[in-house]
Amino acid sequence: MADSFAMNGGDGLNSYKQNSKYQGEGFDEAKVLLRNSIREKLTIHKNSNATTVTPVFKIADLGCSVGPNTFACVRALIEAVKLEFKAQGFETQLPEFQVFFNDHVANDFNTLFKAFPVDRTYMAAGVPGSFHGRLFPKASMNLMHSSFAVQWLTRVPQEVTKEVSPAWNKGRITYARSESSKVEEAYAAQFARDMEAFFTARSAELADDGLLAILMPCRPEPSLPSESTLMNILECLGDALADMVKEGLLSEAAVDSFNLPIYVPSASEVEVVILLGTKNKNLGFSIERLEEMRFPAKLSSAEEVRVSCLHARAAMEDILCKHFGSDLNVDELFKRYSDKLEEFSKSPRFAHIKNLANLFVLVKRN
Numbered sequence: 001m002a003d004s005f006a007m008n009g010g011d012g013l014n015s016y017k018q019n020s021k022y023q024g025e026g027f028d029e030a031k032v033l034l035r036n037s038i039r040e041k042l043t044i045h046k047n048s049n050a051t052t053v054t055p056v057f058k059i060a061d062l063g064c065s066v067g068p069n070t071f072a073c074v075r076a077l078i079e080a081v082k083l084e085f086k087a088q089g090f091e092t093q094l095p096e097f098q099v100f101f102n103d104h105v106a107n108d109f110n111t112l113f114k115a116f117p118v119d120r121t122y123m124a125a126g127v128p129g130s131f132h133g134r135l136f137p138k139a140s141m142n143l144m145h146s147s148f149a150v151q152w153l154t155r156v157p158q159e160v161t162k163e164v165s166p167a168w169n170k171g172r173i174t175y176a177r178s179e180s181s182k183v184e185e186a187y188a189a190q191f192a193r194d195m196e197a198f199f200t201a202r203s204a205e206l207a208d209d210g211l212l213a214i215l216m217p218c219r220p221e222p223s224l225p226s227e228s229t230l231m232n233i234l235e236c237l238g239d240a241l242a243d244m245v246k247e248g249l250l251s252e253a254a255v256d257s258f259n260l261p262i263y264v265p266s267a268s269e270v271e272v273v274i275l276l277g278t279k280n281k282n283l284g285f286s287i288e289r290l291e292e293m294r295f296p297a298k299l300s301s302a303e304e305v306r307v308s309c310l311h312a313r314a315a316m317e318d319i320l321c322k323h324f325g326s327d328l329n330v331d332e333l334f335k336r337y338s339d340k341l342e343e344f345s346k347s348p349r350f351a352h353i354k355n356l357a358n359l360f361v362l363v364k365r366n
């Protein structure tokens with residue numbers, strides 16, 4: 001399995017740029033919370049004659065993709081910081097802003113750079129590389145943000161791809177409908193390892209009192225990992241692949257060895273990872289905000305199913321093509337996916353689990 005993949009680049013019909021409305025709406029929902037909690041928790045360092053000691057305020061968006069959502073996030077972050085500087089009497093001493101846009105090396109940074117807002121009020125730089133490792137110098141960053149990115153794992157947990165393993169995930173591509181609960185356990189353990197690496201890197205990079213805000217899909221509590229609506233929606237892609245195997249369009253072995261490196265945690269799983277990391281590895285974080293926001297799935301009309309398919313294709317096409325190569329007819333797969341999704345949206349299982357949720361977390365480096 002490739003460990004670096006990208007959302008569809010460019011600005012064509014299947015691009016992430018054209019098909020990331022849901023993530024944009026998720027961010028809009030969380031914006032007031034983000035703005036208010038940054039303002040509440042931001043510490044503005046001053047020297048003895050009451051002038052600020054932050055001439056350059058450094059911000060990063062981790063997993064920025066190709067826009068336009070990253071620009072809306074950065075605008076909101078800068079607005080919140082400026083408002084707080086002004087509220088504390090530093091109207092005439094606003095810092096300059098430097099913004100780092102991070103994503104995997106395979107991300108379409110050219111399309112991102114070409115789309116920079118003409119009226120931007122910050123200096124910008126691209127930072128290619130995985131956010132599961134170090135990206136910035138020690139104690140250099142003031143505010144870091146990531147939306148809808150940390151659910152992507154560094155890799156598919158190895159156990160689920162091995163025929164001899166009790167966690168072998170034969171015929172399925174996520175843990176949503178696996179035969180063994182060992183599969184979801186393997187995914188949960190991989191998520192915990194990856195998040196520990198993520199927080200360890202941020203702990204080194206954030207300056208004292210620096211803030212880290214994360215927005216990500218989560219599953220509402222109380223529910224099992226397999227009851228995540230998002231994972232069940234993605235598993236419909238597994239159904240489409242299974243049909244293609246039955247019809248001889250793909251090999252069974254190729255489908256058996258394909259799994260998505262995605263995990264949707266509960267709020268408490270994320271909380272535990274942060275608390276344990278802070279305790280065992282001395283990461284120095286305090287959790288300032290942890291809030292789950294529920295919203296209904298949008299699959300009630302043919303148009304909503306179509307939009308949902310386009311979103312899935314913009315995010316999954318690269319990883320699917322890397323695995324299946326030229327054997328895969330991507331148009332055919334997503335046509336079938338659309339049918340499977342429609343079927344799922346009318347099923348009793350969907351009716352039972354149909355709440356989606358996002359999690360907002362704000363932590364402070366102490």
Ligand SMILES: C[S@@+](CC[C@H](N)C(=O)[O-])C[C@H]1O[C@@H](n2cnc3c(N)ncnc32)[C@H](O)[C@@H]1O
Binds near residue numbers: 153
């Ligand atoms: C669904 S997109 C979200 C993009 C944007 N933040 C938004 O809200 O629209 C997830 C992005 O995270 C990136 N990503 C996933 N894992 C990553 C990693 N380990 N390091 C850097 N970027 C990563 C993906 O390449 C992708 O561009």
